Amino acid sequence: MAARDAEYRRSPKGRKEGGVSFDVAAALRKSTGRAKSDVANKLVSMFLHDVSRKACAAGRMMVSDPRYTDSVVAAFGQGCLYCGKELTDSVIPVVEHLNGMNRVSVGLHVPGNVAMACKTCNNQKRDDDQRLSLALNGWESFLSHDGSRCAPACRTCAYWSRIWPEESGRVQALSTARQRVLAFQEPYMQFIQWSAGARGILKVKIEALYRDCQRFATDEIEKLVAEVNLEFASAKPSSSSEPS
Numbered sequence: 292m293a294a295r296d297a298e299y300r301r302s303p304k305g306r307k308e309g310g311v312s313f314d315v316a317a318a319l320r321k322s323t324g325r326a327k328s329d330v331a332n333k334l335v336s337m338f339l340h341d342v343s344r345k346a347c348a349a350g351r352m353m354v355s356d357p358r359y360t361d362s363v364v365a366a367f368g369q370g371c372l373y374c375g376k377e378l379t380d381s382v383i384p385v386v387e388h389l390n391g392m393n394r395v396s397v398g399l400h401v402p403g404n405v406a407m408a409c410k411t412c413n414n415q416k417r418d419d420d421q422r423l424s425l426a427l428n429g430w431e432s433f434l435s436h437d438g439s440r441c442a443p444a445c446r447t448c449a450y451w452s453r454i455w456p457e458e459s460g461r462v463q464a465l466s467t468a469r470q471r472v473l474a475f476q477e478p479y480m481q482f483i484q485w486s487a488g489a490r491g492i493l494k495v496k497i498e499a500l501y502r503d504c505q506r507f508a509t510d511e512i513e514k515l516v517a518e519v520n521l522e523f524a525s526a527k528p529s530s531s532s533e534p535s
Contacts, residue, residue: 383410389430403479
C-alpha cells in the first residue's frame, strides 16, 4: 500500500494534486546519464562557431556589424522575433539562432540566422527542433504549429494556443511572424543559401565528431576511474583535504 501511494505521488497527477510542479527524482535520474553527451554537444557547438567565423569572413559581414544589428531592430523592434512580446527583465531575452546550432538543425552564427527571442519561445523551439516535423528549417517548423497539422498532443501547438487562444488570430499571427522572418532574411540570402547547401556535409562531420567525442570520453573516463581507489575502508584522505 505504501509503495502504491509513493508511486502515485510521483505521477504527474499525484504531483499536481499535491501542489508539486517539479519532479526532483526524474531530474536527478536524467542528470546522471547526460554528462558525456553534454561534452560532445559542446564540441559540436565549438565546431559550428568556428565554421560560422569563416563563413562570416568569406561573406564580409559579422553578426556584430552595426549594419546587421540595426537590421534586426528594424525587423523585430525590441520584441521576441516569434511571439512579439517586448523583451524586458521579466521577459528574459536570449540570442536566438533561427536554425538552431545543434546536431539536428545544423544552424550557424551568421547574418540572417541570428536575432533575439524571449527565453520561453527559445525553450519551446529547442524542443520542436528535435523533430522539425513541419519544415526543414527550425524557425519555420516552430511557427507552423497553428493547430491544424498536428496530433492533439502536440506540445508546440499547445504552446501557441496558450499565447493566442483564438484560432483565427493564432493562424494569422503565426503567418505574419513567418513573413516577417522571410523579409528579414532577404538581404542575407548569400549566407542563408550557403548554409543550406553546406548542411549535408556539415551534418556528416558533426555526427563523426560527436561519435568520436563520445568514444574518447567513454574510454578515458573508464581508464581514469579504474585508477581510483574505490575501497572505502582503505581510502585515506589526501593531504590537500587535511586541516591545516
